[in-house]
Amino acid sequence: MASPTGSAPRDRRGRITRSRDFDAVYRRGRSAAGRHLVVHLFPREGGDAGPPRLGLSVSRRVGGAVERNRLKRVIREQWAQHAAGLPPDSDVVVVARPGAGEYLAERGSAALGARLGELLARLGGREQGADPGAPAASAQGGEA
Numbered sequence: 001m002a003s004p005t006g007s008a009p010r011d012r013r014g015r016i017t018r019s020r021d022f023d024a025v026y027r028r029g030r031s032a033a034g035r036h037l038v039v040h041l042f043p044r045e046g047g048d049a050g051p052p053r054l055g056l057s058v059s060r061r062v063g064g065a066v067e068r069n070r071l072k073r074v075i076r077e078q079w080a081q082h083a084a085g086l087p088p089d090s091d092v093v094v095v096a097r098p099g100a101g102e103y104l105a106e107r108g109s110a111a112l113g114a115r116l117g118e119l120l121a122r123l124g125g126r127e128q129g130a131d132p133g134a135p136a137a138s139a140q141g142g143e144a
């Protein structure tokens with residue numbers, strides 16, 4: 001019982017929840033888009049040097065509630081692996097496009113995480129262990 005209580009506030013601190021924060025990321029941040037995901041990155045201003053924060057936008061066009069919630073859970077899990085490669089004072093919003101749920105069902109969470117990593121690398125995230133393969137895949141994505 002202590003671990004769920006201990007983990008919930010930590011998870012909330014790492015999330016974007018206010019509409020004004022989403023608007024700031026959309027308006028003033030940079031973005032990279034793929035077929036199934038769009039990633040917006042914005043460095044926070046001020047003295048807030050906390051960990052990178054994640055905001056998710058998954059519309060009803062992506063699917064029903066079960067599919068949307070599964071997609072959000074998988075994106076959060078994959079985010080945890082890639083967040084260490086980002087500047088500590090950044091806000092990231094991930095927008096799932098229609099078809100992302102089918103992609104997740106066909107290819108699995110690792111493939112969706114790879115797409116997320118590629119988009120973050122395009123936006124200037126620090127390259128780490130899994131990212132050296134990302135530029136080659138990113139170059140292929142640019143040709144298609």
